[in-house]
Amino acid sequence: MSWAQDIAKLGRLDEQVPMSAHTTLAIGGPAHWYFRATGIHELAEALRIIPLDIAILPLGRGSNLLVPDHGFDGIVLDFGELSQITVADTTLTAEAGARMSKVAQQCATHGLAGLEFLATVPGDMGGGIAMNAGAFGQQLSDTLLSIQILHRHGEIETFQRDQLQMIYRHTSLPKKSLVVSSVFTLNIDKSEAIRERMRNMRKQRSSTQPLALPNCGSVFKNPEGDYAARLIEEAGLKGKKIGHATISSTHANFIVNEGGASCEDVLTLINMAQQAVQAKFDIRLEPEVRIMGGSA
Numbered sequence: 001m002s003w004a005q006d007i008a009k010l011g012r013l014d015e016q017v018p019m020s021a022h023t024t025l026a027i028g029g030p031a032h033w034y035f036r037a038t039g040i041h042e043l044a045e046a047l048r049i050i051p052l053d054i055a056i057l058p059l060g061r062g063s064n065l066l067v068p069d070h071g072f073d074g075i076v077l078d079f080g081e082l083s084q085i086t087v088a089d090t091t092l093t094a095e096a097g098a099r100m101s102k103v104a105q106q107c108a109t110h111g112l113a114g115l116e117f118l119a120t121v122p123g124d125m126g127g128g129i130a131m132n133a134g135a136f137g138q139q140l141s142d143t144l145l146s147i148q149i150l151h152r153h154g155e156i157e158t159f160q161r162d163q164l165q166m167i168y169r170h171t172s173l174p175k176k177s178l179v180v181s182s183v184f185t186l187n188i189d190k191s192e193a194i195r196e197r198m199r200n201m202r203k204q205r206s207s208t209q210p211l212a213l214p215n216c217g218s219v220f221k222n223p224e225g226d227y228a229a230r231l232i233e234e235a236g237l238k239g240k241k242i243g244h245a246t247i248s249s250t251h252a253n254f255i256v257n258e259g260g261a262s263c264e265d266v267l268t269l270i271n272m273a274q275q276a277v278q279a280k281f282d283i284r285l286e287p288e289v290r291i292m293g294g295s296a
Ligand SMILES: Cc1cc2nc3c(=O)[nH]c(=O)nc-3n(C[C@H](O)[C@H](O)[C@H](O)COP(=O)(O)OP(=O)(O)OC[C@H]3O[C@@H](n4cnc5c(N)ncnc54)[C@H](O)[C@@H]3O)c2cc1C
Pocket: 024, 057, 058, 059, 060, 061, 062, 063, 064, 065, 079, 096, 120, 121, 122, 123, 124, 125, 126, 127, 128, 129, 130, 131, 132, 133, 134, 135, 169, 177, 178, 179, 180, 211, 215, 216, 217, 218, 290
């Protein structure tokens, strides 16, 4: 296939790559193509070459993604080569493939406050912006100045924060666009004070979340004024197991893969939780996890 040969010159192209190796839930069948561009300009060029009828999936660390067992008949775009983080005074710029934990480290090193929560959230900055990641009362939109995106046709455009609608765990990006970098303005503080806040956040996390088994973090968004975990627990589903997937008995808004769980196992648990919470509390739980190729 000639377009595939052409983009293979712009990075690394693999075929039939199991998505279970690229999601923190360790679930998902093969992606037809898996492409890792060597840089932003190579990625832009590849987008101009990939036919418009081929589905694209921008992928960070796959920490908020549920991929079907039959896989993805399109091209996954991996940002692993775009991982630079630069700091100038109180401005931090991160490419999409930079790990959020690495950004947290840089913040501590440079004495920049406002993104401490990134020390506790898995994933890359591109995925973080797409989800408007947040925790402990902070979210990316609070300190974001601008982002650079690549449109599906390969053009680069800068968006200022006020041009973007960013709400709880959601950013409205132009259709099929990719985040390639983001810029933040942060506050000056002592490195040790920042590190101490990060340590406390990590400690809180490890005592309340089932981090030893593959998972995707919170499965559902918290409904206004309540907690999805409380609702699921009170609906009697904590510990519920389908196949090899279980609603965690440590935190009911987590589904864990106990080894060999399928996407169907997880989807069944998601539907059960939604139905049970709807029946008991008349509240519709909205998934936070991005379910590829469907909605729950
Ligand atoms: C143990 C655990 C704890 C977690 N805790 C939190 C938490 O406290 N707060 C929180 O907000 N989240 C949390 N999460 C969820 C997850 O870490 C975040 O949603 C994170 O931002 C996802 O980043 P990612 O790189 O893994 O994105 P992915 O899962 O790879 O992708 C998520 C979505 O973003 C899209 N995307 C990825 N990269 C790009 C890009 N460059 N351009 C455009 N779209 C893109 C994908 O197509 C997909 O739709 C947790 C997850 C785990 C496993």
